[in-house]
Each structure stands twice: as C-alpha cells, then as structure tokens.
Amino acid sequence: MKKVRAALIGCGSISRFHVDAILEAQGTLVYACDLNLNAAKDVAAKTGAEAIVDYRQILGDESVDVAHIVVDSKLHKEISLAFIEAGKHVICEKTLSENPADSLEIVEYANSKKRMLFTSYMKRYILAVEKAKELMGELGSLISARFFTRQPWGNLWEGATDNPFFGVGPSGVSEVVKRYGGGILHCGGSHILDLINHLVGLPQSVSASQIRPDYLDYDLKTAATFMINGLDVQFEALAHPLNHIGLLNDGWDEGFEIVGTKGKIVWQSSLWDDVVSKSSILTHYKEDGEQVTYTYAPQSPFSRAIAAFYKDIVGGEQLSQSPWSGYHVDEMIAKIGLSASQEKAVRFQW
Structure with missing residues (x-):
C-alpha cells in the first residue's frame, strides 16, 4: 500500500500525538515546520524529517500528500488554504478556524479543489x-x-x-x-x-x-x-x-x-x-x-483517527469523516x- 507523505506544521505539545500517529500509520514525515527551529529539529531527530521554519517552503514539493496543521487557531485559515491551493490534503487541529465564515470558506475551497479536509476531532x-x-x-x-x-x-x-x-x-x-x-x-x-x-x-x-x-x-x-x-x-x-x-x-x-x-x-x-x-x-x-x-x-484516538484519514487518502475517497465536521462545530x-x-x-x- 502506498505510504502517505506528510508535513507537520507546528511542533508544539499537541504535535507529539500527530507524530506518533503518522509513524504508527506507516506514513513518512517529510517536513517538521515550526517558527522555533529547535522544536522542529527535535521532531526531525525522531523521524528523519527535514526541519524548517517557513511552511511556504513545502508548498512546491509535489511529493507531499498531506499537511498536518497543528498551530494556533488564528493561523488555520491561512495555512489550510495555502496547502489546499498547492494540491495537498489537510488534517487541521480543532477548531477549524476562529469563526464559521472562515471555516466555511476552507471547506468550500477544499471541495472545489477536490482535496480532502479533516478536522482533528479525534474523540x-x-x-x-x-x-x-x-x-x-x-x-x-x-x-x-x-x-x-x-x-x-x-x-x-x-x-x-x-x-x-x-x-x-x-x-x-x-x-x-x-x-x-x-x-x-x-x-x-x-x-x-x-x-x-x-x-x-x-x-x-x-x-x-x-x-x-x-x-x-x-x-x-x-x-x-x-x-x-x-x-x-x-x-x-x-x-x-x-x-x-x-x-x-x-x-x-x-x-x-x-x-x-x-x-x-x-x-x-x-x-x-x-x-x-x-x-x-x-x-x-x-x-x-x-x-x-x-x-x-x-489506545491513542489520535492514532486511530490518523489511520482512518490516511486510509481515505490512499483510497482516494473521504469516508471516515465529513469535510464539513469542523465547520459544523464552529x-x-x-x-x-x-x-x-x-x-x-x-x-x-x-
């Protein structure tokens, strides 16, 4: 089965659950990105990923399948839209954005680009x-x-x-x-x-x-x-x-x-x-x-969620969670x- 190639945007405290889930799902973490380069390097040392500080460096890499967005909610819209525009699927931490209008824009843009969008409601x-x-x-x-x-x-x-x-x-x-x-x-x-x-x-x-x-x-x-x-x-x-x-x-x-x-x-x-x-x-x-x-x-619900999301990505059809889930909550x-x-x-x- 094809291995999903991922980028991690944000290497703070929540990111450890995403990293473990990526590895357990047999994915490959290609990039670890954080404004704090040392935080990115810590993740890179564990996974073999490349440590960077600017997520825009990743957008042109066609080998990346999905971006895990694990930063402050106020940045979710900007970064999600950028990766969708670049042809990547997105797994975004909750809440999807700071307001329902922005969340709706993200969902509709993902749908228009035929990219999968998952909000990490892992419970x-x-x-x-x-x-x-x-x-x-x-x-x-x-x-x-x-x-x-x-x-x-x-x-x-x-x-x-x-x-x-x-x-x-x-x-x-x-x-x-x-x-x-x-x-x-x-x-x-x-x-x-x-x-x-x-x-x-x-x-x-x-x-x-x-x-x-x-x-x-x-x-x-x-x-x-x-x-x-x-x-x-x-x-x-x-x-x-x-x-x-x-x-x-x-x-x-x-x-x-x-x-x-x-x-x-x-x-x-x-x-x-x-x-x-x-x-x-x-x-x-x-x-x-x-x-x-x-x-x-x-058992980690993060790992179960990411495994389900990756299965959808590999299979080419979003079945495990509706792209509208994050918007509905917001x-x-x-x-x-x-x-x-x-x-x-x-x-x-x-």
Whole structure:
C-alpha cells in the first residue's frame, strides 16, 4: 500500500500525538515546520524529517500528500488554504478556524479543489465512542441526551490568576484565547459538540448561557440546550478546580448519557492526553434488564483517527469523516455565543 507523505506544521505539545500517529500509520514525515527551529529539529531527530521554519517552503514539493496543521487557531485559515491551493490534503487541529465564515470558506475551497479536509476531532475514534455509535440503532426512539465535559483548570472562579496560560496579561488577552480562540467552550466543549453531531445529528436551534468572570476574557462555563429532530439535547462545558472527581478520580469528568425507548448508553471518559495508561468505558443498559460494560486497553484516538484519514487518502475517497465536521462545530460555537448574549433561542440555517 502506498505510504502517505506528510508535513507537520507546528511542533508544539499537541504535535507529539500527530507524530506518533503518522509513524504508527506507516506514513513518512517529510517536513517538521515550526517558527522555533529547535522544536522542529527535535521532531526531525525522531523521524528523519527535514526541519524548517517557513511552511511556504513545502508548498512546491509535489511529493507531499498531506499537511498536518497543528498551530494556533488564528493561523488555520491561512495555512489550510495555502496547502489546499498547492494540491495537498489537510488534517487541521480543532477548531477549524476562529469563526464559521472562515471555516466555511476552507471547506468550500477544499471541495472545489477536490482535496480532502479533516478536522482533528479525534474523540470520535475513542474505542468506547465507536461502540456507542454502533449501539445507537438499538436504543429505539431517543427521548433524552446529555453531553458534558468538566475539566480541572485550577480555581479560576474566585479572582484573577497569575497562571501564564489562563491569566489575562498586560496585553489584555490571555494565552488560552490567543492560541485557541476562547475558553472552555473552544478548548474542551468543541470536541463534545462534535460528538453530539456524530451521534445524534445537527441541531435546528440552541438556547445557551455562559459565565465569563469580568477578570477573564473567556468562559468558565457554557451550558446549552440543542433541539435536534424534536429531542432536547443538554450540553455543558465547565472549567473547575476539583482534582478528585470523574471516572478515574483525577479531575477529568466527561461523558454522555443517551436514553431511548429500548435502552440507554453511558460513556465515561478518561483524561484525553494520557493514551498510555488510561481508557474510557461504555455501559449499555438494555431493555430486558441486561447491563453490559465495555472496557478497553488504552489506545491513542489520535492514532486511530490518523489511520482512518490516511486510509481515505490512499483510497482516494473521504469516508471516515465529513469535510464539513469542523465547520459544523464552529457554527455551533458561534450560535451558542449569540444565544447567550441575546438571552434567547437561536435557529441554525445549515
């Protein structure tokens, strides 16, 4: 089978998951690119890639099949469009861009150029979530759904913080907003919004609220109710200070509960970046009273996602994830913000 030849744009902390996934998928990393040349050299030393600082050096290399874009969200549009124009497929970290208009432009341009576009919402590829997708047809008519992520960000609720990532510095903009475009909704909630789309469907309307302390420039809590084909789907994203809650008592409290007329499934997630020792579980409550719990050995969802994307690239057809996935989430984020600011329900026009 043809080996996929990749370029990595951005060699920060998230890039290690992409690098491992590329190698596990039997891909070849041709370039490691970062404005910090030493960071690029560290990746190059592990993979044999060429270390560079300017992604534009890669655009003319016809041997490169795909670009992994792992930089700040504000740069996603520029770099994605450049690689699509150069005839490359794109795997972009979430969120796809900083607003739905830019995300829509990226998707439409990729489609017009017949290039594949994947947004790295890798939680679809957690084994327990894949099992949940498989079991959806056994639940009957859906009557209740609740999705949530509660993440330990430290105590940001009782006043300003000097944490260099979460605090608002002299510039008036926090590092979390600079890098990701927002707070808990963008950083954690976006993955859960993708799971709502993946498992239940696209919403027709949303009614939302957000808590943004006046000493921060982002949300610490976002709650929303989506109406999806007559079903009210509850959503919550919360940054909290507790270190001993959740499935493994490590502060990470994330999951979903979906109830139908013939059964219920409950997903409990483990900490997303510990793919070596932690794994999530799924419990299926059947109509006849039987209860089945699915447990799995730890496995990186990044590796499973990239393997699926590479299979599509080699096969020449995008099957594993719709190119619209990133845009759908960004539209949901925007409508949540609009609903919260107007204090009323907002409809989607897909």
